[in-house]
Amino acid sequence: MSLLVNGSDSCCGRVEIRYNGQWGTVCDDNWDMNDAAVVCRQLQCGSAISAPHSAAFGQGSGSIWLDDIKCSGSEGTLTQCSHKGLGKNDCNHGEDAGVVCSGAQNISLVNGLDACSGRVEIFYGTWGAVCGQSWDIDDAAVVCRQLGCGRAVIADGQSLFGVRGNVWLSEVNCKGNESSITQCSQRNGNNCPQSNEAGVICSDYSIRLVNGNNDCSGRVEILYNGQWGTVCDDDWDMKDAAVVCRQMGCGTAVSAQTSAHFGQGSGPIWLDDVRCSGSESSLTQCSHPTIGTNNCGHSEDAGVVCLQGICNFFPVVLLYLYEIFS
Known part of the structure; x- marks a missing residue:
């Protein structure tokens, strides 16, 4: 169990964890934004804004439970991150770690097909x-990021997802890189035509290729709800690989790898039984069970090799052959 102490609210402060019935602190050795991101997610406090060192929120007391924490940022709790071991440290309370989060989640999408599309609603006492x-699209991008829903695809300003009637925010003007819509320029008030309530459609995950020769080959991983996970190779074929390569901007698919060809991943297996026609622009548009539903292990992680990856590698091969035979 974790909490934040001595901050202005429950989403910022000195990091403390409870172990063996006793509250203690965390040392700031190697403390960074990835570690802070795990704390903010665990406490449902939005995204991490900063990871203060040197007892910025005052010195704690009692045990220093964790030291040399190294999180990837996707873990569910701090104890899942690499660390020396509970209670093992070479620190003092002048090194107590802190966190500042963007705040408790006070935003949702309503009337869409899923949690990553719909009318934007904000909670200020009521929704x-x-x-x-x-x-x-810059405003929509911030909403999608805040909700862990990937990138913004559509920014709707014409009540595509229905009308609530009461409006909390108007004249929102985001740059697009903010972690929360409350960080954007805005005006409170209800002076807005009911036909102009905002909505968004997000791609519900980002995608990457891992452990290949370059960005266009490797194990397929997707980011959903702020956590990277893999794709099972059940029914994985060239049509599915074609969609991944297109989505990555990597040209056409050369091969669809199975059986963890690029090594086993970790964390959730987000997709299983993916069946694409090959013409979709993203994996989300392909047929698959509910995200997170699978009967797989990481030994079945899917991978792809795209033509762009081979083209990027080909000049290196030619140079190598030239040096051998010249």
């Missing part, structure tokens, strides 16, 4: 909408 006037 209210966001005015769609001046609403654009």
Whole structure:
């Protein structure tokens, strides 16, 4: 169990964890934004804004439970991250670690097909909408990021997802790189036509290729709800690989690898039984069971090799052959 102490609210402060019935602190050796991200997620406090060192929120007391923490950022709790072992440290309370998070999740998408599409609603005591006037893709990008829903695909300002009637925010103007919509320029108030309530459609995950020769070959991994996971190779074929290569901007598919060809991943297996026609623009558009539903192990992690990856590698091969035979 974790909490934040001595901050302005429950989403910032000195990091403390409870172990064997006793509260203690965390040493700031190697403390960084990946570690802070895990704390903010665990406490449902949004995204990490900073990872203060040197007892920025005052010195704690009692045990220093964790030291030399090294998180990837996707773990569910701090104890799942690499560390010396509970209670093992070479620190003092002048090195107590802290966290500042963007705040408790106070935003949701309503009336969409899933949790990553719909009318944007903000909670200020009660739920209210966001005015769609001046609403654009930069604003939508912040909402999608805040909800862990990948990138913004559509920014709707014409009440595509229905009308709530009461509007909490208007004239929202985000740069697109903010971690929360509350960090954007905005105006409170209900002066907004009901036909102009804001909505978004997000791609519910980002995608990457891992452990290949380059960015266009490797194990397929997707980011969903802030956590990277893999894809099972059940029914994995060239049509599925074609969609991944297109989505990655890596040209056409050369091979669809199975049986953890690029090594076994870790964390959730987000997709299983993926069946693409090959013409989809992202894996989310292909047929598959509910995300997270699978009967697989990481020995079945799927991979791809795209043509762009081979093209990037080909000049190196030619140079090598030239040096041998010249």
